[in-house]
Amino acid sequence: MAKIKGLACKECGREYPIEPIHVCEFCFGPLEVVYDYEEIKKNISREKIEKGPKSLWRYIDLLPVENATVGLSAGFTPLIKAENLGKELGLKNLYIKDDSVNHPTLSFKDRVVAVALSKAKEFGFDTAACASTGNLANSVSALASSSGMKCFVFIPSNLETNKIIGSLVFDPVVVAVDGNYDDVNRLSSEIANEFGWAFVNINVRPYYSEGSKTLAFEVAEQLGWKSPDAVVAPLASGSLYTKIWKGFNELKEVGLINDKPPRMYGAQASGCSPIYEAFKEGRDWIKPVKPDTIAKSIAIGNPADGPYAVKVAKESKGDMEIATNEEIIEGIKLLAKTEGIFTETAGGTTIAVLKKFAEKGVFNPEEIIVAYVTGNGYKTMEVLEGHLKSPIHIKPSLHEFKEKVIGQTVKG
Amino acid sequence: MNSMKLKLIYPEEKIKEPILSKLCKTFDVDINIRKANVQENIGWLELELIGTEEEIEKAMDWLIKQGIEVSPLEGQVFTE
Numbered sequence: 001m002a003k004i005k006g007l008a009c010k011e012c013g014r015e016y017p018i019e020p021i022h023v024c025e026f027c028f029g030p031l032e033v034v035y036d037y038e039e040i041k042k043n044i045s046r047e048k049i050e051k052g053p054k055s056l057w058r059y060i061d062l063l064p065v066e067n068a069t070v071g072l073s074a075g076f077t078p079l080i081k082a083e084n085l086g087k088e089l090g091l092k093n094l095y096i097k098d099d100s101v102n103h104p105t106l107s108f109k110d111r112v113v114a115v116a117l118s119k120a121k122e123f124g125f126d127t128a129a130c131a132s133t134g135n136l137a138n139s140v141s142a143l144a145s146s147s148g149m150k151c152f153v154f155i156p157s158n159l160e161t162n163k164i165i166g167s168l169v170f171d172p173v174v175v176a177v178d179g180n181y182d183d184v185n186r187l188s189s190e191i192a193n194e195f196g197w198a199f200v201n202i203n204v205r206p207y208y209s210e211g212s213k214t215l216a217f218e219v220a221e222q223l224g225w226k227s228p229d230a231v232v233a234p235l236a237s238g239s240l241y242t243k244i245w246k247g248f249n250e251l252k253e254v255g256l257i258n259d260k261p262p263r264m265y266g267a268q269a270s271g272c273s274p275i276y277e278a279f280k281e282g283r284d285w286i287k288p289v290k291p292d293t294i295a296k297s298i299a300i301g302n303p304a305d306g307p308y309a310v311k312v313a314k315e316s317k318g319d320m321e322i323a324t325n326e327e328i329i330e331g332i333k334l335l336a337k338t339e340g341i342f343t344e345t346a347g348g349t350t351i352a353v354l355k356k357f358a359e360k361g362v363f364n365p366e367e368i369i370v371a372y373v374t375g376n377g378y379k380t381m382e383v384l385e386g387h388l389k390s391p392i393h394i395k396p397s398l399h400e401f402k403e404k405v406i407g408q409t410v411k412g
Numbered sequence: 413m414n415s416m417k418l419k420l421i422y423p424e425e426k427i428k429e430p431i432l433s434k435l436c437k438t439f440d441v442d443i444n445i446r447k448a449n450v451q452e453n454i455g456w457l458e459l460e461l462i463g464t465e466e467e468i469e470k471a472m473d474w475l476i477k478q479g480i481e482v483s484p485l486e487g488q489v490f491t492e
């Protein structure tokens with residue numbers, strides 16, 4: 001029997017078959033994959049998962065894919081007990097889920113793209129596409145090339161080419177559109193409607209977004225099949241955050257964990273915080289904003305899953321917070337200094353917000369807290385320019401070394 | 413005929429203007445509103461714009477020039 005029942009509209013519940021569609025034809029609500037949990041229950045077990053591949057595909061029974069063909073090494077990233085950062089924040093059981101080392105392109109996007117393109121291949125697509133200049137483009141380009149798919153990446157034309165070298169190396173067709181990000185968005189949407197391509201966060205979005213659930217599955221398994229008490233995750237479109245919640249709920253539903261799903265804490269940058277604002281103002285709709293933040297990887301001014309993220313924060317008894325550019329940089333430095341992990345600005349936002357919540361006393365010190373670090377700092381090193389210590393310059397002389405280095409560092 | 417699913421967001425100062433009515437008189441497009449929330453200080457609409465590719469693009473450009481925020485229904489497709 002099939003593990004998937006079909007797609008259903010998140011707004012009106014209308015059902016659709018498993019096809020490359022993403023919007024309800026009636027109410028325009030987003031479509032989501034619906035599973036037959038009774039059927040899955042019969043086939044899934046902790047032992048079966050533990051014997052599975054060392055990648056996100058060990059959870060294939062809870063993913064909308066029949067045959068994993070793309071991104072076979074994605075996922076299964078470390079969950080690190082953050083003793084030093086925990087001490088600093090007064091948390092005895094703090095963990096970092098470290099997707100800064102996700103394979104192959106060092107961000108959580110390899111999870112969602114692995115699922116999206118595996119599904120796209122099942123649908124018979126031979127071309128992958130996305131609109132992005134960052135982590136998503138890196139991942140789509142890399143996974144399309146390794147799986148023999150053609151690849152198109154759309155960007156605004158005023159962008160410096162060095163920003164996209166990390167994608168260009170995989171040899172996609174990069175289309176530089178005369179216009180701003182909004183123009184690229186509209187054009188992408190038109191192209192997705194017209195061409196038979198797998199546009200990862202448009203027509204295969206219902207499948208794509210399911211990949212983020214593996215961030216919950218892995219954490220639960222790595223904790224010894226239990227749910228943490230609380231998690232802190234970045235909010236961009238709101239998709240990752242809501243799917244982590246869905247992931248923990250599914251594990252409970254199929255009997256793999258017994259405890260209740262975690263309280264969900266969301267992190268946004270203060271220069272782009274439309275979900276946080278809706279949550280704080282008690283709105284169930286999102287007022288779009290023009291992003292102005294260094295946290296580019298989470299700067300989505302009109303987040304598609306924002307209303308659902310607001311709902312999850314309420315339902316899970318969680319909360320949301322924001323971080324300024326300065327706090328984000330301090331967050332990056334704090335994680336690096338205490339745990340030896342170099343994350344990018346989204347991770348810096350998450351750590352900054354974790355710190356704020358810890359200082360407010362939101363967490364009980366004994367609780368198990370997981371902070372999701374979703375990307376790698378080596379990709380966006382420029383944000384740290386001027387915020388780090390300079391080298392100590394000396395002549396090649398032992399005397400000067402003792403005076404300027406040992407003297408200073410011992411005194412300092 | 414092509415169609416485009418859009419979300420339109422009106423700033424406060426535009427709420428009193430009959431923008432969609434003007435749109436249909438100026439361009440050869442039909443609109444089909446599916447969801448809307450219009451209040452005294454903000455309004456948004458989700459609708460389908462139906463017409464030829466050229467007319468849809470002209471209509472979208474015109475809406476943007478009127479100060480309306482026009483985004484595809486997918487939300488912000490662009491990430492990063």
